[in-house]
Amino acid sequence: MSDRGGFEALDACVHCGFCLQACPTFLATGDEADSPRGRIELMRALESGELAPDDPAVVVHLDRCLGCRGCEPVCPSGVGYGRGIEAARALLATKRRPAPLARAALWALTTPGPSRIAYRLARMLRATGLPGAVAGWGRLRFAMGMLAATRPVRNAEWGVRSPRVTADSARRTPHSALTTVLLFRGCVMDGLFSHVHDATMRTLEVNGYAVREVPGQVCCGALHAHAGLREEARRLARANVAAFGDGDGDEPVVVNSAGCGAMLKEYGHLVDEARFAARVRDVTELLAARGPRPGAPVDVQVAYDPPCHLLHAQRIADEPYRVLAAIPVLRVVSLPDAAQCCGSAGLFTLLEPAMSRAVLAPKLASLRTASPQVVATGNPGCLMQLGAGLAASGLRAAARHPVELLDESYRAAGYYA
Amino acid sequence: MITAGLVEALAGIVGARHVRTAPAERVTYARDGLPTHRRVPAVVVLPGSREEVIAVVRLLAAHGVPVVPRGAGTGLSGGALADGSAVLLVLTRLNRILGVDPKNRIALVEPGVVNARLSVAAAPHGLYYAPDPSSQTACTLGGNVAENAGGPHCLKYGVTAQHVLALEVVLGDGRVVELGSPGGEPWGPDLVGLFVGSEGNFGIATRIAVRLLPLPRAVRTLLADFTSLRTAGEAVSAVIASGIVPAALEMMDQSCVRAVEDSVYAAGYPRDAAAVLLVELDGGSEAAVTADAETIQSVLREHGARSTRTAADARERERLWQGRKKAFGAMGRLSRDLVVQDAVVPRSTLPDVLETIARIAATYQLTVSNVFHAGDGNLHPNISFDGRVPGLKARVDAASTEIMEACIAVGGTITGEHGVGLDKLRYMPLIFDAESLTAMRAVRRVWDPEERVNPGKVVPVHACREWSGIGTRNAERGTRNPIAPSSSTFPIPTSALAP
Numbered sequence: 001m002s003d004r005g006g007f008e009a010l011d012a013c014v015h016c017g018f019c020l021q022a023c024p025t026f027l028a029t030g031d032e033a034d035s036p037r038g039r040i041e042l043m044r045a046l047e048s049g050e051l052a053p054d055d056p057a058v059v060v061h062l063d064r065c066l067g068c069r070g071c072e073p074v075c076p077s078g079v080g081y082g083r084g085i086e087a088a089r090a091l092l093a094t095k096r097r098p099a100p101l102a103r104a105a106l107w108a109l110t111t112p113g114p115s116r117i118a119y120r121l122a123r124m125l126r127a128t129g130l131p132g133a134v135a136g137w138g139r140l141r142f143a144m145g146m147l148a149a150t151r152p153v154r155n156a157e158w159g160v161r162s163p164r165v166t167a168d169s170a171r172r173t174p175h176s177a178l179t180t181v182l183l184f185r186g187c188v189m190d191g192l193f194s195h196v197h198d199a200t201m202r203t204l205e206v207n208g209y210a211v212r213e214v215p216g217q218v219c220c221g222a223l224h225a226h227a228g229l230r231e232e233a234r235r236l237a238r239a240n241v242a243a244f245g246d247g248d249g250d251e252p253v254v255v256n257s258a259g260c261g262a263m264l265k266e267y268g269h270l271v272d273e274a275r276f277a278a279r280v281r282d283v284t285e286l287l288a289a290r291g292p293r294p295g296a297p298v299d300v301q302v303a304y305d306p307p308c309h310l311l312h313a314q315r316i317a318d319e320p321y322r323v324l325a326a327i328p329v330l331r332v333v334s335l336p337d338a339a340q341c342c343g344s345a346g347l348f349t350l351l352e353p354a355m356s357r358a359v360l361a362p363k364l365a366s367l368r369t370a371s372p373q374v375v376a377t378g379n380p381g382c383l384m385q386l387g388a389g390l391a392a393s394g395l396r397a398a399a400r401h402p403v404e405l406l407d408e409s410y411r412a413a414g415y416y417a
Numbered sequence: 418m419i420t421a422g423l424v425e426a427l428a429g430i431v432g433a434r435h436v437r438t439a440p441a442e443r444v445t446y447a448r449d450g451l452p453t454h455r456r457v458p459a460v461v462v463l464p465g466s467r468e469e470v471i472a473v474v475r476l477l478a479a480h481g482v483p484v485v486p487r488g489a490g491t492g493l494s495g496g497a498l499a500d501g502s503a504v505l506l507v508l509t510r511l512n513r514i515l516g517v518d519p520k521n522r523i524a525l526v527e528p529g530v531v532n533a534r535l536s537v538a539a540a541p542h543g544l545y546y547a548p549d550p551s552s553q554t555a556c557t558l559g560g561n562v563a564e565n566a567g568g569p570h571c572l573k574y575g576v577t578a579q580h581v582l583a584l585e586v587v588l589g590d591g592r593v594v595e596l597g598s599p600g601g602e603p604w605g606p607d608l609v610g611l612f613v614g615s616e617g618n619f620g621i622a623t624r625i626a627v628r629l630l631p632l633p634r635a636v637r638t639l640l641a642d643f644t645s646l647r648t649a650g651e652a653v654s655a656v657i658a659s660g661i662v663p664a665a666l667e668m669m670d671q672s673c674v675r676a677v678e679d680s681v682y683a684a685g686y687p688r689d690a691a692a693v694l695l696v697e698l699d700g701g702s703e704a705a706v707t708a709d710a711e712t713i714q715s716v717l718r719e720h721g722a723r724s725t726r727t728a729a730d731a732r733e734r735e736r737l738w739q740g741r742k743k744a745f746g747a748m749g750r751l752s753r754d755l756v757v758q759d760a761v762v763p764r765s766t767l768p769d770v771l772e773t774i775a776r777i778a779a780t781y782q783l784t785v786s787n788v789f790h791a792g793d794g795n796l797h798p799n800i801s802f803d804g805r806v807p808g809l810k811a812r813v814d815a816a817s818t819e820i821m822e823a824c825i826a827v828g829g830t831i832t833g834e835h836g837v838g839l840d841k842l843r844y845m846p847l848i849f850d851a852e853s854l855t856a857m858r859a860v861r862r863v864w865d866p867e868e869r870v871n872p873g874k875v876v877p878v879h880a881c882r883e884w885s886g887i888g889t890r891n892a893e894r895g896t897r898n899p900i901a902p903s904s905s906t907f908p909i910p911t912s913a914l915a916p
């Protein structure tokens with residue numbers, strides 16, 4: 001970690017502008033101050049002291065950054081935008097308290113005690129079916145749509161047929177030697193998407209991995225880091241390293257949330273734990289490394305929408321397609337501009353609703369044209385944002401994690417019999 | 418004068434959200450793609466329609482306030498910068514493709530449409546927009562028109578001027594004129610030709626009708642590498658002399674190749690080569706293009722290519738091109754700051770000029786990388802440096818000037834495609850005498866009598882007429898491109914531009 005706290009990652013910017021069209025907020029407003037290049041200009045001025053961290057215009061335009069890092073993989077000069085913006089946000093945080101809504105959300109979603117209650121209440125509300133019924137565009141109705149999108153869905157519900165194959169082809173795992181992997185549970189994933197964790201464990205086992213639970217793990221700290229609360233993020237990071245690091249401590253850590261995975265892979269920079277970071281794998285990486293094993297046919301049309309923190313931050317592009325390709329008959333339809341963010345970006349959808357919806361709009365327009373039955377994406381925020389957006393705009397499609405689809409296919413194949 | 422009342426009136430036209438007055442916001446517009454120039458505009462306005470552009474320009478004219486148009490700000494001559502006395506008119510929101518007419522192969526676009534997006538929109542009709550500046554994934558067609566942008570494939574297909582059919586232009590006083598005709602049949606003087614390349618000095622283009630071309634049926638892309646810069650330069654002339662016109666003929670030197678290979682756009686160029694050439698051939702039939710490719714390959718080998726290779730498929734071709742097109746950005750890896758020059762020399766002088774540039778770089782102890790449109794003799798020496806080192810910037814400026822003088826000495830000129838803008842004002846007197854500069858200014862004043870649109874660019878005003886030093890010497894040597902002084906009653910037709 002350098003003494004410039006991450007700002008040095010911006011030095012390489014030569015103002016070429018190649019990142020402009022990759023930036024969802026620039027596309028939404030056309031304003032240089034909402035572009036990566038413009039924000040880099042602001043961040044450099046922040047570092048040099050030319051602009052103050054409490055300058056309202058600086059705050060507005062840096063707050064409007066999704067942190068999607070769509071600007072990174074297109075940058076020929078190798079600018080580390082993500083590290084720069086986190087440094088800048090930490091600097092802004094020295095001059096202000098995070099928005100009350102952000103504080104409240106962090107408290108309710110990531111602190112062990114309160115979050116358990118919050119998630120239980122949320123699941124109860126979800127079970128009433130009310131959130132799905134009222135989902136819409138207003139702030140509250142959109143939030144309801146997001147909650148509704150966390151509900152486990154079965155193929156049958158959206159008219160997909162997956163013929164059950166005869167039970168004797170069922171073999172739980174063809175691999176004799178199991179590789180042990182440690183499951184990272186996270187906060188939102190654990191509270192609202194435990195069915196994705198179940199699917200993750202089942203599909204990994206079919207592919208020769210023994211999934212072990214790790215006690216003592218906590219939230220990854222991504223939401224804190226994005227909010228500029230670096231110290232809290234570091235505290236969480238150290239707790240996770242301690243939890244996962246015992247024993248020989250070199251088993252892969254499997255993550256099914258792109259946002260968490262990206263954060264865990266950043267622990268090298270954040271707390272100097274490069275060895276831990278190197279162990280982190282997205283679930284699709286592990287599955288793709290084994291094929292994965294083909295399942296039974298599922299007759300469904302799927303659009304894959306890559307989470308920014310998978311595609312841009314972790315540079316994982318092909319593996320999710322390989323997972324979907326293991327499902328016979330399933331058809332993948334392509335989305336134009338799929339690499340663009342959906343506007344979820346952690347707490348962004350709650351804190352910057354106007355920009356978030358503006359970024360979501362073109363995504364929904366291309367989904368309307370492609371009209372898939374399922375939108376597959378491997379991140380809780382994206383699942384909720386897309387689910388709520390689909391519901392609000394009356395599109396009949398479900399947002400689901402790719403491993404859920406593989407799980408259905410394996411179940412139909414009788415692998416779990 | 419820019420008053421609070423004026424700012425309010427601007428907000429009344431475009432909406433308060435689209436008027437930027439905070440210092441932090443204005444600072445983000447202080448540079449373009451050549452970050453060594455920096456000017457902070459007084460106000461930034463982002464209109465959302467041509468009607469708003471017209472209303473804004475009229476309002477500013479009534480207040481006598483200068484206006485500077487800006488597209489994506491990828492220009493490489495400081496052209497899109499406005500100082501504290503002017504309003505910056507940002508056209509990125511005017512980004513609609515108004516229509517693609519596949520029968521007549523015409524597209525009508527707003528000026529903020531990004532170059533590459535037009536080709537994407539035309540692709541379903543089997544068409545594309547040919548001029549392909551390396552910045553095409555970022556720059557706007559309005560900026561292309563203003564700079565008469567070129568690109569790798571302009572060797573065969575011509576630069577922007579050859580592809581613009583008609584324009585709607587808002588003049589400095591807010592009047593709207595239409596130039597040319599989408600049918601492409603010119604009548605009267607070629608005003609479209611005059612406007613294209615005017616660097617925002619003649620008015621603001623609000624609608625652009627361009628020609629689309631059918632996508633070539635067959636394409637071959639060759640990569641050749643050389644162990645010396647001189648041989649590569651000589652091979653360029655040999656390729657042209659073969660009589661085959663490549664679609665593109667680009668050159669990169671070792672330093673550039675290594676920067677690209679270190680970047681996400683790594684294309685598999687050999688890192689140990691002194692230079693590589695990228696040659697593309699295209700045409701109507703596979704057989705013809707294959708034959709051409711074979712001929713060119715043997716020409717390259719005969720002229721010292723260490724090895725040549727052909728892209729196996731569309732994917733590899735794309736990779737070879739992406740490496741070339743992102744090269745400028747990739748050179749950002751070499752050092753904190755980067756300036757790029759743009760000069761044209763007679764193609765046959767390339768080997769000598771490249772050696773001269775290397776010598777200048779050595780004298781000033783600077784890293785100079787070359788990536789350029791070799792087929793046109795359009796050089797782009799890039800100088801990498803760290804602007805924080807005291808005195809270094811002065812050395813870079815001195816080396817730049819010396820490079821430019823060397824190019825002029827062999828019969829070259831000071832810009833191929835990046836324009837004069839602010840950056841090359843200082844070189845204008847090196848190639849134009851006072852009379853020519855005065856004439857240019859007179860032409861500009863026909864369009865913009867008050868010099869209110871993008872003031873202070875292109876023609877160094879101090880050098881007109883009263884300035885005589887180098888100008889006279891050039892006049893004795895025979896000045897290039899003299900422009901006859903024009904009368905001040907230039908006819909501007911207002912014929913209809915049918916959408």
Ligand SMILES: Cc1cc2nc3c(=O)[nH]c(=O)nc-3n(C[C@H](O)[C@H](O)[C@H](O)COP(=O)(O)OP(=O)(O)OC[C@H]3O[C@@H](n4cnc5c(N)ncnc54)[C@H](O)[C@@H]3O)c2cc1C
Pocket residue numbers: 015016017449450485486487488489490491492493495496497508528549550551552555556557558559560561562563564565566567568569616617618620621622623745746834835838871
């Ligand atoms: C990496 C990189 C590679 C490049 N490669 C090439 C190349 O291969 N070939 C090439 O020719 N150039 C190249 N350029 C330069 C630049 O991209 C072009 O000059 C481009 O045309 C500028 O477009 P822009 O939208 O960014 O214009 P800006 O930079 O915003 O403006 C450029 C000029 O156009 C004027 N202008 C903008 N819009 C209008 C309008 N609607 N009406 C009137 N005037 C207007 C501005 O006032 C300014 O003077 C490159 C630049 C970069 C950064």
Ligand code: SF4
Pocket residue numbers: 012013014015016017018019020036037040071074075076077078079746749
């Ligand atoms: S692409 Fe990279 S170097 Fe170019 S402007 Fe964007 S961040 Fe800067």
Ligand code: SF4
Pocket residue numbers: 022023024025026034035036039064065066067068069070071072081
């Ligand atoms: S992180 Fe995303 S929103 Fe932020 S500047 Fe980069 S591309 Fe734009």
